[in-house]
Amino acid sequence: MFAFRLILASLRGLQTNLMRSLLATLGVIIGVCAVVSAMSILAGAEREIGKRFESMGADQIMIVSGSSGRGHRQARVNALTPEDADTIRDQCPLIRNTAAEFTSAAQIKYLQRNTNAAVLATTDAYKKINDYDVAFGRFISREDNRAARKVCVLGHKIANKLFGEVTPIGFRVKIKGQGFTVIGVMEKKGFLGFREVDSQVMVPLETGMKRLFGVRFVTMITAQATGQEKLEAAIQQVKRTLRGEHKIRAGTDDDFSIFTQEQAKERVADVTKIFEVVLYSIAGISLLVGGIGIMNIMLVSVTERTREIGVRIAVGARRIDIAAQFLIEAAVISMIGGVLGVVVGVAFADLLEKITRVLKTFTPPSAIVYALVMAGCVGIVSGLYPALRASRLNPVEALRYE
């Protein structure tokens, strides 16, 4: 009850110098705002990235061209061929299936409507590995690939964009000026890994490589292991097979790199850690500055109210009562700064999301609690010295103070 009244009294004390107190708390506002907005961005990014990883599949092994070794750069950056994918599938017992893919972008056109789209050239295995199927029509078949047929499967969004409500099976579209027959439309999926698949166009691997883009190498091979627990062994098998296939001598680096969902997650987590450390340092510094600001304003307040303190002691306030009053006042100022910081921080994160349109932010409740607790602690710590000074005043001198 007494504590409650003390808080009320502190609040009333603040009213008179509201503007000044708010200015004093600017450091805390900025600090808390930085923490909250950065935490929102980080948490949002982590959540988005997490979603992507989930869609990647934990039993997948991604193989791309080029060495990951830090030493001398590999001469053959483009090293993976469609045949490598077959070899891996046939020779590695721990690999159930593989899908090679080549990705690029091209203009796609239907009548007067045309748009720029990501083109994915791949094989029938793509559908199975990624658990991603058609909504209408059929997916690319082995036959389509062998004969390098000019057929395509449209992602959910691009089908809509070009054809609207009409089911486009059997219609002809132009990709890079060449005629293609639409054989299927994919189901709605969103993201597969980091690729937004609803807006992509899929063509048979052979067709894409030979007829559309004229390349000999694939961008990536996705291999599906027979089980998640055998992933490490499967990777070793793939490595051995590919090194043999590419005739790489012992002691030299691979001309390809392998990564898994788990590894990618770890790498992102590492980056996030660095961000977090930087973030907490910034927050720490601004809160320190905020604390100094509050200590300063509290010292001013103690000096200004010397007489008042004398009166309070004269009518029976204990030293601890005086200290508590100023301590609570400092904490309240800081908490107000904290609340304002949270509001500004959330608003700022929101604004960033709206402006950039790619950043997804999310303010975890723990961030708000953490920020407010921090602000309160800063207030109490920085109020300690002024409160102590107030409580140690000699009442007779305080009453005489002009």
Next chain:
Amino acid sequence: MLISVRQLARVYQMGEHVVRALAGVDLDIQAGEFISIVGASGSGKSTLMHLLGCLDRATSGTYELDGRPVMAMSDRELALVRNKHIGFVFQTFNLINRTSALDNVGIPLFYGRQARVREKAMASLERVGLANRYKHKPSEMSGGERQRVAIARAIVNNPTVIFADEPTGNLDTRTGEQILEIFHDLHQSGVTIVMVTHEMSVAAQARRLVHMTDGLIDADREVTTELRRELVQAGVLGATRVQNEQHLETEGTPS
């Protein structure tokens, strides 16, 4: 005996300089007395008030308040004594300007951890005739009204003794009279009053007059009709009050 002081001294050390603000005072005050302290500026009146009011600690001597040795009390006990048994009234009112009269009066109740603060503070304001102004801030009041609020604050915990250091010093004569009326009423109801003043006309309204010089009490006498007459003759006191109080005893105790 309410207050019993022996050889009370308060010495300030100013570098090499030693200021004996109070140089060994003996004083007894009984419950229910109304006593004035007069003396030249710097004679130690305020210093004595602060010591008697448990706001300051004496350098040496003994002080018993209601039979309890004050010198041995802890800060916490002194705070409790100030809160429960003592009321202060200052020359400059010393109200907190940003809060209302009611809030000002409630402060001692607040530190006394008391319930029904509003109610009690209101009753106290009523005793000084300012109940209707409870919402007003000190800055919205006249000097006399402020001092009445200060008195309301001093009496809100029903103290045994009130220490008033030049309570009329900042007020004109008429307003000062009103304040003194309140003190008389309080005295009538049994409160002990110790008042410092510069004006003899004010001092003479008490029943006992103490005179200080250089940190010592050099005169302590009852305010008798005879004394009043002397004062009138000396030209420091108007005649009306003396006639009104003919019933007072005629014995003086010059020292």
